[in-house]
Amino acid sequence: MKLAVVAAGALLIGSALGPYDIDLFATAKAPAAQGHARLVFAQSPFGVAVTEDGHASYDVQITASSLPAPASLGRYTAYVVWVTSTDLSEWHRLGVVTNGTTTLGQAELNKFLLVITAEADSAATAHAGPTILHGTSPSGWLQSFLTHPLFRGIAQ
Amino acid sequence: MYRSLVVLALFGAVSVAEAQDPGMTVPRFDQKHGGSKSMHMIAHVVNHPGAWKAADIEMEQDPGRPYVYVCGFTNFDTQVYDVRDEAHPKLVYHWTIENPELHRGIGAMDGKYFKIGPKYYYVQSLQFMQGSPDADLGAVVFDVTGLPDSTKVKEVARIRYPEAPGGFHNIFAYKHSDGRVLLFTTVGETKALVYDLGKVVSDTNAADWLIGAVPNPTPFRQIGGGGYHDFYVGYDAATHQDKFYGAGLGGYSVWDVTHPESPTQLFTVTGLGFDIAHTFTPSPDGRYAVTETEYEYTPLRIWDLASAQHDSTQNLDLAISAWTADWRDLSHNHEVRWPYVFVSAYEDGMQVFDLKDPKNPHTDGWWYTCECTHGLGFGGNPNNGWQGTNSVEQGAFGVDVRNRDGLIVLSDMRTGLWLFRLDGFKGWNGHDYGMPNISSVQDYDHGPDGSPHAAGGGQ
Numbered sequence: 257m258k259l260a261v262v263a264a265g266a267l268l269i270g271s272a273l274g275p276y277d278i279d280l281f282a283t284a285k286a287p288a289a290q291g292h293a294r295l296v297f298a299q300s301p302f303g304v305a306v307t308e309d310g311h312a313s314y315d316v317q318i319t320a321s322s323l324p325a326p327a328s329l330g331r332y333t334a335y336v337v338w339v340t341s342t343d344l345s346e347w348h349r350l351g352v353v354t355n356g357t358t359t360l361g362q363a364e365l366n367k368f369l370l371v372i373t374a375e376a377d378s379a380a381t382a383h384a385g386p387t388i389l390h391g392t393s394p395s396g397w398l399q400s401f402l403t404h405p406l407f408r409g410i411a412q
Numbered sequence: 413m414y415r416s417l418v419v420l421a422l423f424g425a426v427s428v429a430e431a432q433d434p435g436m437t438v439p440r441f442d443q444k445h446g447g448s449k450s451m452h453m454i455a456h457v458v459n460h461p462g463a464w465k466a467a468d469i470e471m472e473q474d475p476g477r478p479y480v481y482v483c484g485f486t487n488f489d490t491q492v493y494d495v496r497d498e499a500h501p502k503l504v505y506h507w508t509i510e511n512p513e514l515h516r517g518i519g520a521m522d523g524k525y526f527k528i529g530p531k532y533y534y535v536q537s538l539q540f541m542q543g544s545p546d547a548d549l550g551a552v553v554f555d556v557t558g559l560p561d562s563t564k565v566k567e568v569a570r571i572r573y574p575e576a577p578g579g580f581h582n583i584f585a586y587k588h589s590d591g592r593v594l595l596f597t598t599v600g601e602t603k604a605l606v607y608d609l610g611k612v613v614s615d616t617n618a619a620d621w622l623i624g625a626v627p628n629p630t631p632f633r634q635i636g637g638g639g640y641h642d643f644y645v646g647y648d649a650a651t652h653q654d655k656f657y658g659a660g661l662g663g664y665s666v667w668d669v670t671h672p673e674s675p676t677q678l679f680t681v682t683g684l685g686f687d688i689a690h691t692f693t694p695s696p697d698g699r700y701a702v703t704e705t706e707y708e709y710t711p712l713r714i715w716d717l718a719s720a721q722h723d724s725t726q727n728l729d730l731a732i733s734a735w736t737a738d739w740r741d742l743s744h745n746h747e748v749r750w751p752y753v754f755v756s757a758y759e760d761g762m763q764v765f766d767l768k769d770p771k772n773p774h775t776d777g778w779w780y781t782c783e784c785t786h787g788l789g790f791g792g793n794p795n796n797g798w799q800g801t802n803s804v805e806q807g808a809f810g811v812d813v814r815n816r817d818g819l820i821v822l823s824d825m826r827t828g829l830w831l832f833r834l835d836g837f838k839g840w841n842g843h844d845y846g847m848p849n850i851s852s853v854q855d856y857d858h859g860p861d862g863s864p865h866a867a868g869g870g871q
Contacts, residue, residue, distance in 0.1 A: 281795065331525040344511060344545050367543070369514060387513045396543030 277392040280320070284375070285329060291320040291389045293370055298362045299385055307364050316350060316370065317363040320389065323355050326374050332385055336377035338371045339363045342396055352378050369395040423576050437503075438738045442787040444690065446759070447779030450835040451762065454498045454819075456781075459828040463797055468522040468582075468745070468810035469823035470497075472532070473853050479504075480821050481523045481534055481560055482829050483810070486798060488512045488519040490536045494560050498819065498831055504560040507567075509546065510540070514795045516544040517579070522554055522810075524585035526593050527856035531557045533568070535595060535609070539579035542795075544867060548572045548598060550580035553612055569612045569619065576600040576725065584604045586645040587854040589654050589863035594623075594672060595641055596656065597695070602628045604658060606672045624672040630662030630680055632687050638662060641744075648698050648721075649848045649862025655698065659689040664703060666720070679720040683729030685710070691720045693748045696847035700770050702746055703731075703755055708804045711736035712743050712755070714770055735773035737763045741785075743766045747813050749840040750847055752776065754820060756808035762822050764834055777834050781824040782807030790825065815840045815853050 273279060281287060281289030295314040298305040306315040326332035337360055339349040350380040353372060363370070372389040374389075422512040447453065459465055459482055467485040478496040482831065492505035509515055525534045535553045540546045549569040558564020573580075573847070580597040588594050606624035615621065625774070632638045638661025645656050655665040656675065663682030667675040667787035681692075690706040693715065699755045701715045713731035720728055735753075737743055737760035753773075756761040761781035763774045784806050791800020810823045816838045820832040842849035842861070847860040859865050 279795070340514075342543065342545055342547070344514065369545070371514065387511075390514055392516070392543040398542070 261344055266348050274396045278393060280318075280370065280372070280389040280391040282389060283387050286322075286324055286385045288390045289320065289324070289388055290322050290326045291318060291372070291391075292317045293391060295363065295393070295405055296359070305362075313361075313362050314363045315359050316363050317357060317359045318353050318370075318372075319357045320353055320372070322354050323353075323388065327387065329388075330372050331376050332374035334375055335372050336375045336378065336383070336385075337390060338373065339365060339384055340369045340371055341365055342369060342392075344369075347383055349381055363393070365393075367398075368393045369396070413676065415765060418478055418682045438740065441488060441759075444780040445783060447762070448777045451764070451777035452833045452835070453779055454831040454833060455495075455501055455829075456827070456831075457501050457829040459491055459495070459503075460484065462823055463486065463799070465517075465828045466809060466825060467520060467811050469821055469829070470523045470525055470534070470810075471812040471814055471819070471821050472525050472675055472816075473814055473816060476530065477559075479525075479556070480812075480829070481525065481536075482823055483520040483523050483536065484508075485521070485809075485825065486517075488517075490520055490523065490534070490537075490751065492534075492556070492559065492565075493829065495819070495821070498532060501831065502560075503830060504604055505556075505562040505565050507536075507552075507554070507565075509704075514545055515540050517541040517547075518798075522569050522580070522582045524583055524595070525556070525608055526585040526587075526595075526854070529591055531555060531613075532559075533609070533613060534582060534659035535585065537580040537583045537597065539581060542577045547577035547579070548574040550599070551583060551595075551734075555613070563770075564710065568671075569618075571595075571597075571603065571607060571612065572618070573599055580605075582640075582642040582713060584645055586654075586855050587859055588672065589647055589652070589670070589860050591859060591865060591867060593854075593856065594645075596645055597625070598640045598660075599641070599675060602631050602639050604628070604643060604656075608743070609614065614745050619642075624667075624675065626656055626667050626668075626669065626675045627677075627743070628658065628660045628662065629665050629677055630660065630682055630689075632661035641689065644691075644716065644852060645792075646694060646696070646698070646850050647848070647860030649850070649860075649861055650697065651721075652863070654860075655694075657694055657701065659685055659690040659692040659703065664689050664692045666717075679726050681715065681720075687832055691745055691811075693746060693798050694844075695750045695767075695851075696750060697841040697851040698768065700750075702748055702767075704743065704746065706742070709739060710742060711739070712746065712753075714767060714773060716770065731773045731792045733773055735765050735775075737775075737778065740804075744805075744808065745810050747811055747852060749815070749851055750842065750845055752840075754811050754813050756811040756822055756824075758782070758789070758807040758809075759784060759804055761808045761824070762811065762830065764837075779805070779830070781822060781830050785816045812820050814838065815851065 278293040489508040493501040553569040640660035691704040711734035719725040741758040789806030790804035
């Protein structure tokens with residue numbers, strides 16, 4: 257089956273949203289939950305905020321709906337937002353989110369996943385509960401130059 | 413009844429027109445239930461609750477090792493079934509990628525078992541998209557010697573290839589005539605990779621694992637190139653060469669991989685309609701081959717490779733015959749146990765035809781496993797559950813055959829694991845048909861039949 261081609265095509269299909277938007281996808285734990293995030297440059301006197309080592313620094317504006325009461329999923333009291341590296345080796349807590357729009361900061365990784373988990377403690381500093389919503393930063397969809405379809409025909 | 417004998421007007425070659433079971437009409441799509449009298453359904457396991465249940469399938473061959481491995485496709489998992497009691501397959505081991513809900517991609521695609529010394533291993537290929545965790549992960553290797561005790565199954569290695577994120581779609585484990593056990597993998601580059609599995613399971617330095625690459629000489633430049641999609645590797649007892657039969661974007665190619673560090677191209681099979689080459693499986697002696705191209709309405713084609721194997725012909729472009737279960741659909745993977753060809757035929761389920769007369773394929777049995785709505789196959793993207801709107805890519809995905817007793821296992825994307833037996837097929841040994849005893853099944857203890865070291869024992 258040419259699933260590899262299909263999968264590659266899916267990369268390009270993605271969302272119709274812009275380069276600062278992240279679609280959030282529900283998991284089986286709360287399939288009706290919906291969400292969307294928008295990356296907004298963090299406050300900076302220069303307009304574009306960057307870290308000392310040059311990574312963009314974003315506030316994350318999360319709009320969520322149909323999040324069930326955390327306690328309905330188990331012994332949980334809050335939904336906590338995390339930014340993780342794409343290999344899941346680094347996790348940074350952004351804060352607590354509820355239904356409606358919440359702005360949290362800052363996301364400062366080059367490519368990252370946005371993960372919302374149900375947690376027993378709203379002040380949790382390490383993730384332990386189930387994933388409820390998740391999405392990938394627009395930068396995460398950028399392809400390696402070598403594997404871009406346009407360049408596969410070049411002799412190597 | 414069903415078998416299509418309608419020749420594909422699209423290709424219209426006269427040589428194709430004489431193949432297939434002539435005079436048969438195709439059934440209505442909603443009448444595809446059950447099977448032929450010759451095919452006996454032994455068991456069916458609905459292995460997952462969702463819309464997509466399985467990709468490829470692998471079955472161990474040795475007596476005392478009744479294990480079947482089901483690749484969980486978009487479920488990102490591997491299931492191992494004990495089929496000692498064929499009517500009641502028992503799930504004995506289950507593995508899933510960590511944090512599966514955060515991964516995106518088509519997941520667990522192809523699996524192969526292999527043996528090195530006294531130990532049995534299973535390698536699971538994986539495909540995760542860029543932006544997902546583990547986009548660089550091609551395969552996970554398990555030591556499965558301790559089955560059926562699941563506590564004794566251990567992950568021993570992960571093969572990563574960050575140069576081309578997207579993982580490995582297909583893999584082929586091969587007992588080389590030089591004694592090594594090799595793994596050929598597809599990758600998102602214009603080549604296939606060759607790993608030394610002996611090093612993978614014992615050498616902690618992953619940089620030593622990759623020992624070679626087989627270039628794709630037929631990149632499909634109109635769509636930007638492309639690598640291999642699938643392949644078969646087999647020993648040619650007549651020429652004493654290990655040969656790689658690759659199918660990829662642009663066509664098919666055959667390579668001498670006797671020295672896998674430096675493959676040598678032998679010949680190609682290209683032509684109109686063959687650009688989306690998918691699978692390429694030769695007869696045990698390399699004389700004939702069955703090929704698949706991956707698009708609706710295309711049949712499996714049968715080739716006489718003699719002029720290219722033994723003469724100076726550099727490229728073949730005319731098949732000698734063709735076969736399809738239903739000309740409106742598409743037949744997928746296949747296993748050749750000459751002269752029988754076992755086909756996982758997507759919407760047409762389990763199919764078997766024979767090449768006793770290679771110019772006139774004859775259907776021997778079938779069982780409809782998909783029971784799905786025609787045309788609503790795989791497609792889309794993970795956001796819509798991979799649901800396509802105009803696709804016949806659903807149903808029977810992979811098939812495997814146990815040579816020692818003829819048990820047939822099949823994985824259906826929509827319905828899961830199936831076990832069958834075919835009347836009159838009690839097992840397979842090439843010698844019974846005047847052929848080398850060579851198929852996709854490897855003799856890990858002795859090496860390929862006909863090779864100088866075939867009796868030398870395992871590594």
